[in-house]
Each structure stands twice: as structure tokens, then as C-alpha cells.
Amino acid sequence: MTPRPIFDVFLSHRSQDAGLAAFVADELREQGLDVFHSGVIAVATEAVVDDLRSALAESIAVVILVTPDYAKSPNLAFLTGAAMAWEKPVYILYDGLDLSELPDFLGQYRVAPITAVGEIGRQIKEEYLPFSAEQEDALREAYAELGIPADQLVMRVSARAQLVRIFAEKTQLDVGAERLLRELLNKRKRGQLPRLQAPRIAEPA
Numbered sequence: 001m002t003p004r005p006i007f008d009v010f011l012s013h014r015s016q017d018a019g020l021a022a023f024v025a026d027e028l029r030e031q032g033l034d035v036f037h038s039g040v041i042a043v044a045t046e047a048v049v050d051d052l053r054s055a056l057a058e059s060i061a062v063v064i065l066v067t068p069d070y071a072k073s074p075n076l077a078f079l080t081g082a083a084m085a086w087e088k089p090v091y092i093l094y095d096g097l098d099l100s101e102l103p104d105f106l107g108q109y110r111v112a113p114i115t116a117v118g119e120i121g122r123q124i125k126e127e128y129l130p131f132s133a134e135q136e137d138a139l140r141e142a143y144a145e146l147g148i149p150a151d152q153l154v155m156r157v158s159a160r161a162q163l164v165r166i167f168a169e170k171t172q173l174d175v176g177a178e179r180l181l182r183e184l185l186n187k188r189k190r191g192q193l194p195r196l197q198a199p200r201i202a203e204p205a
Contacts, residue, residue, distance in 0.1 A: 007036035008129065010056050010088075012079050013065035020095060021065055024117050028063070031121030033129075057086055061124045065114070066094045071103060080109070089128060091120050127179050135171055139183055142166040144194045150184040 009028055013021040018037075025035040036055040056062070062083040070076060071094075083090045092106050095114040102111065112120060131139065143150070145166055148159050160177035167173070167180060187193050 007055055007058070008033040008060045009035045009124065010038065010059035010062045010083075011035050011065065012038045012062065014067065014070045014073070017065055017067050017070070020067070020114065024063065024065055024093060024114065027117040028121045028124075031118065031125050033121055033125060056082060056088070059088065060128045061089045061091065063091045063093060063120065063124075066092055066102060066106070067096045068101075071097060071101065076103065077105065080105070089124070091124070093117055093120065126173070126175050131183065135173070138170040139167060139180065140187075140192075140194055142170060142180075143184060144196065147196050149196060150181070150188045150193065153181055153184070 011021060011025055011028070013024075021037060025037060028035050036059065038052060038055070062079070064070075064076070064079065066076065080090055090109040092102070092109050092111040093114045093116070094102055094111065099111065099113075110120070110123075142163055146159060146163055148156065153160050153163065160181060163180055164175065164177050167175060184193065
């Protein structure tokens with residue numbers, strides 16, 4: 001049996017918006033993301049529903065393409081609720097309507113016009129995709145160079161900024177301090193951080 005692929009992004013849209021969704025999917029793929037289309041399903045058999053549920057559960061992020069008709073659909077509230085239950089970051093891309101016309105409950109998510117899809121893709125990639133082995137090594141090296149324990153970085157803004165700078169120098173990636181700190185804290189729990197010596201980089205006064 002061929003293994004079922006695992007996707008980075010669960011893209012939800014109405015089947016009538018397949019053309020727009022194809023544009024969104026292509027833009028997300030340009031950022032190196034694998035995309036699952038929920039709106040391409042014609043017949044909701046039990047097997048198809050299981051595939052939808054699995055794709056949603058295993059995806060890293062959920063992107064919802066909201067058009068005027070989809071904004072009125074009860075499926076929109078159901079999907080966002082399911083995504084939140086799975087603790088998935090939700091991004092709303094809207095087209096064909098004004099921001100003020102979106103349902104109020106969408107205000108708790110990241111909302112942008114469809115023209116910002118490339119930026120959304122970059123955010124997902126930088127904030128949620130797993131680091132490569134090389135990036136993992138670079139983060140450990142940056143942490144060792146900084147010489148400040150991960151739990152102390154939570155309260156030290158200037159030290160976090162230095163961590164971002166060192167990591168960027170090693171990887172040429174612009175990754176936020178929150179993501180780097182989250183990775184470090186997870187590694188600390190698993191005992192995967194190097195033992196620190198005295199801090200090598202002085203913090204500004």
C-alpha cells in the first residue's frame with residue numbers, strides 16, 4: 001500500500017473557488033510548502049471524510065480562502081473550530097469582499113487579503129516548519145555562543161535579539177525570537193542542548 005502523504009498546509013475553500021485556490025496553492029508551494037486541497041472533494045464518502053480529518057490533524061497550519069459565499073457558510077465556523085481543537089495556526093485569506101464583511105469570529109485569526117498569500121507562506125515556513133538538521137546544529141551553536149540558559153532567555157529581550165542575530169548569520173534565515181526560544185525550550189526538555197560555559201557575548205547595558 002502506498003503511504004498517504006503528509007501535508008504542511010490544509011487549504012480550505014469552496015469547490016466553486018477552485019481557480020482561486022489553485023493560485024493560493026501555487027504561491028504556498030513556491031515557499032516550499034506541501035498543500036492539501038479540501039475543496040477538490042466531490043463526494044464525501046466515509047473514506048474521504050477520514051482523509052480530510054487526517055489531513056487536518058497532521059497538517060502544520062490551516063489556510064482558509066474566504067469568498068463572499070464561503071463567508072456565509074456554517075462550514076466556516078465548523079472548520080475553524082476543528083482547527084483550533086487540533087491547536088493549528090489558522091490563516092484567513094479573503095477575496096471578493098471587504099475586511100469589514102468578514103464574520104466577526106474570524107478576527108481572532110491572522111487575516112489578510114489573497115494578495116498577501118506569499119507572505120503568509122513565508123510566515124508558516126519560518127514559524128512552524130521543522131528545522132533541517134543543519135539548522136538544528138546552527139541553533140545549538142548559536143545557543144552555546146550566547147551562553148545564556150534557555151529559561152533565562154524568556155525574560156532577557158536583548159539576549160533574545162542576539163540569539164536571532166547569531167542564528168541569522170549562520171543560516172541566512174530571518175527567524176523570530178519566539179520561534180527560536182520555543183525550539184530551545186523543547187530541546188531542553190529532551191536533553192538536547194549543549195552544556196553552557198560562561199557567556200561569550202556580553203549583553204548591552
